[in-house]
Amino acid sequence: MNEATSDSAITVKSKTKAKAAKKTQQVSREKPQASREKLDSVRHHIGSRVIGQQRLVEGMLVCLLSDGHLLVEGLPGLAKTTAVKALSEAIEGDFHRVQFTPDLLPSDLVGTDIYRHEKGAFEFRPGPLFHNILLADEINRAPAKVQSALLEAMAERQITVGHTSYPLPDVFMVLGTQNPIEQEGTYHLPEAQLDRFLMQVRAEHPSHDEELQILELDNNRQKISQQAPDTVLSQAELLAMRAAATELYLDPKLYGYIVDLVQATRNPAGYSEDLRRWIRYGASPRASISLGRCARALAWMRGDTYVSPEHIQRVAPEILRHRILLTFEAEAEGITTDDFIEQLLGLVAIP
Numbered sequence: 001m002n003e004a005t006s007d008s009a010i011t012v013k014s015k016t017k018a019k020a021a022k023k024t025q026q027v028s029r030e031k032p033q034a035s036r037e038k039l040d041s042v043r044h045h046i047g048s049r050v051i052g053q054q055r056l057v058e059g060m061l062v063c064l065l066s067d068g069h070l071l072v073e074g075l076p077g078l079a080k081t082t083a084v085k086a087l088s089e090a091i092e093g094d095f096h097r098v099q100f101t102p103d104l105l106p107s108d109l110v111g112t113d114i115y116r117h118e119k120g121a122f123e124f125r126p127g128p129l130f131h132n133i134l135l136a137d138e139i140n141r142a143p144a145k146v147q148s149a150l151l152e153a154m155a156e157r158q159i160t161v162g163h164t165s166y167p168l169p170d171v172f173m174v175l176g177t178q179n180p181i182e183q184e185g186t187y188h189l190p191e192a193q194l195d196r197f198l199m200q201v202r203a204e205h206p207s208h209d210e211e212l213q214i215l216e217l218d219n220n221r222q223k224i225s226q227q228a229p230d231t232v233l234s235q236a237e238l239l240a241m242r243a244a245a246t247e248l249y250l251d252p253k254l255y256g257y258i259v260d261l262v263q264a265t266r267n268p269a270g271y272s273e274d275l276r277r278w279i280r281y282g283a284s285p286r287a288s289i290s291l292g293r294c295a296r297a298l299a300w301m302r303g304d305t306y307v308s309p310e311h312i313q314r315v316a317p318e319i320l321r322h323r324i325l326l327t328f329e330a331e332a333e334g335i336t337t338d339d340f341i342e343q344l345l346g347l348v349a350i351p
Helices: 009-027 032-049 054-066 080-089 106-110 144-156 191-196 208-219 221-225 235-246 252-266 273-278 285-301 309-320 328-332 337-347
Strands: 069-073 095-099 111-116 121-126 133-137 158-161 164-167 173-178 197-202 279-281
Touching: 032 054, 032 080, 032 235, 032 285, 054 069, 054 080, 054 173, 054 197, 054 235, 054 285, 054 309, 080 095, 080 133, 080 173, 106 111, 106 144, 106 158, 111 158, 121 164, 144 158, 144 173, 144 191, 191 197, 197 285, 197 309, 208 221, 235 285, 252 285, 252 309, 252 337, 273 279, 273 328, 273 337, 285 309, 309 337
Parallel strands: 069 173, 069 197, 095 133, 133 173
Antiparallel strands: 111 121, 158 164
């Protein structure tokens, strides 16, 4: 992907969207194994740029297959931006990075009307939100008006400027990053926007061996940066993969298991008195939808022909952690959202 914006971006994207739609049916007839191999090549390319961070890489691919957005939390220097750039290199389309700051304006994201003297009329110039993959770096440093513009794009897949609405491309993914420690100059992300992120992944520090590999990778950074991905995943191929993942079998009993998990975040008293004391707000029904979508995507990625409870439990922490709010009592006891989710998964019966 190339980082660029032009006046003709909307027209180009419309043509790309139509072209991808025509190819999707043809691509969908490919053998599933061949499609997975192409997705594995994307994973391999990211792995050539990023050491470790398996949950981050897996989360990006699951969100990509599930047509969702990803929130990445982690300290500086943990390869969050590098991973997103590597993902964008292996996918057909374009990529843009926006550094969120307190002085950022909504027009800096959505675009603006520019007067063309030669035409004697205003012409809309699209902003970064019209790219296929948008990296919103330090997303919680922008004010509420900017967050509102981003929320419309994430939720409605369209941008409204004045009285005109512009559709976004079929392949549209927001990857937001935020630092868990630095609080000065930050704004609290509204719950409505947090809920629109399909998953929240935490970037972790590397192990000793992984950090040694990072040093070796840095020694060859110039050579590695010039290496192109083995294959580039087309948008038509990606749309076909999404359709295949959606059709993966999910037993009705597991639908009940998903609902039990999510409802237990809202009414945990029947499972544990500790859970009841710790939870302030539980997850919305959107969490149930997200669990089903992501479990299917993960199962498809692994080559499984149906969804199992293990798939659901694997994606549950990333789907629930930003959708629940703990009480002050829980925080005083040192309980984290992950602690809550871990206990919940151990208490809700598996069918």
